[in-house]
Amino acid sequence: MQSDGKIVVTGEAGSSSIVVNRYNDNGTKDTSFGDNGTATYSPGRNVESKDMAIQPDGKILVAGSIGYDKDALIIRYSDNGSLDASFGSDGIVTQCFDYYDDDSAETLLVQPDGKIIVAGETEQGSAWKAFIIRYTDNGTIDTTFSYDGYDLYEKEGTYCHFYDAALQKDGSILAAGTCYSETHGGGFVARYTDNGSRDEGFNGDGIYACDDAIELRGVGTQSDGKIIAAGSKFSEGNRNALVLSVR
Numbered sequence: 483m484q485s486d487g488k489i490v491v492t493g494e495a496g497s498s499s500i501v502v503n504r505y506n507d508n509g510t511k512d513t514s515f516g517d518n519g520t521a522t523y524s525p526g527r528n529v530e531s532k533d534m535a536i537q538p539d540g541k542i543l544v545a546g547s548i549g550y551d552k553d554a555l556i557i558r559y560s561d562n563g564s565l566d567a568s569f570g571s572d573g574i575v576t577q578c579f580d581y582y583d584d585d586s587a588e589t590l591l592v593q594p595d596g597k598i599i600v601a602g603e604t605e606q607g608s609a610w611k612a613f614i615i616r617y618t619d620n621g622t623i624d625t626t627f628s629y630d631g632y633d634l635y636e637k638e639g640t641y642c643h644f645y646d647a648a649l650q651k652d653g654s655i656l657a658a659g660t661c662y663s664e665t666h667g668g669g670f671v672a673r674y675t676d677n678g679s680r681d682e683g684f685n686g687d688g689i690y691a692c693d694d695a696i697e698l699r700g701v702g703t704q705s706d707g708k709i710i711a712a713g714s715k716f717s718e719g720n721r722n723a724l725v726l727s728v729r
Contacts, residue, residue, distance in 0.1 A: 516563030570621035601644035610641035628678030658701035669698030
């Protein structure tokens, strides 16, 4: 939802186009946006749209991936649906942690200072690691975050992915995901300080880990500061929806 009540959605058209549609609050297309209400990004390669966020100035961010050997992708549109040339390269930022392996941006959020948090997964040889990275408002990597602008989380013998992120009132950054193994998975929530270090005041090492039967896909905060994570739990051959509270 935009502050004016307009509704913005993103998705894919086939495998080679990302689309963003904007609707008026009555459900009709907003024809002042893009081409008759639709902004389309078609780079001639495979693309995926995974998440979006709206900045306070009305600019629209989309996270996903691009290419057969995937790179993480962030797109920024101006309020009228055109690519924002002040961001990255003509509105596009791609992130490749390893030239030959896959990377995907699964979620993103905008901090109050305008910096952009992106999280997802990166293939590093035979391992998959969850990544979290921060960009400045113009799309360059913010090297004041962690050591090189990003942090990688791994768990030996598993494939780790971040799927969702949220901000706490004190500026701490939450990221939720799952490390998959041969059994099922092990959901986890990580908390980072604003400088990108794992918050050791959160469960001793900045990581709250669930058992292998739990998969986490979402995270948020309550008004009392408690953390809510959502996903599923495997039990006796069944997958059941799960919501848990983390103090």
